[in-house]
Amino acid sequence: MEATNKNIKRIIEKMTVTYKDWHEMLPFALLAYRTSIRTSTGATPYSLVYDIEAVLPIEVEIPSMRVLAESKLEEVEWAKQRYDQLNLIDERRLTALCHGQCYQQRMARAFNARAENPQRAV
Template identity: 85%
Template structure:
């Protein structure tokens, strides 16, 4: 007597079917039924995956706070790279303050210096935080 995995009992494999001594017509019928259930199992797995993604997104979005910027707000810009002559962990983490000139969809923002000089490149809103003097 051989050991049989629980999975093989639920979804019969060739070995389990051969040992149970089914007739060939019954064996073909069971294989055909298993093939018919494949689409249903795929749809079930897809639904579970989508539900999981929605739950994870809901949980993630609960913690996020919407940040809205408008033209004229004062902001600090995060320093994204550290220069080789920096002071290590004592270097400044933010530049600024800057004045917001224009806000675009997709969280792109164009900044001005306090002197009024334009920054040529738009900045992502993730790299900004409001400045309260």
Template identity: 75%
Template sequence: MNGAVEAANKNIKKIIQKMVITYKDWHEMFPFALHGYRTSVRTSTAATPFSLVYVMEVVLPIEVKIPSLRVLMEAKLEESEWVQIRFDQLNLIEEKRLAALCHG
């Protein structure tokens, strides 16, 4: 696993290097770099790290400001319907993780 951690750190470092102007402001861009890294698809698993953990795709900040079809559809659901859909998604989490493991 050390190789995987080193590769992840290297990728995050590359993202931060592209975002900062001077080396002194890297800590301000770190949360944005992590968000970008966690929401991009990995070729080894064919999924995003976020989706493997939370069993749903991330809602990007721009989708909150300018609502996407997905956000609008979820907003119009009754609470009981939303709870049932979320429960069904959580039941499928193990299947999705196994598929990602097999893909790797």
């Protein structure tokens, strides 16, 4: 939680001009945080929760291939695609879990290497 708050604070600091307007930028900072890929999982928090990548506002204004493809689908075909995506959600979450465990192992090895040889930490 502390790391999340630190990252959101860092995003807000880059977006605000004065400290008084931080509350106006909070929704945009949260959107940026939720739609950016985390190194530890290899996926965005949004995609892990909803099993679909978020449609960014710019994709609505300037349609991306994904938005164009989905807008031309009939309702039945869209429902079938969505059902197929939901069936794959467990697989995506397991992949993210595996990626997170590998990331933790890499971090533990790096920490242990620094602990064994303190001169290298500088």
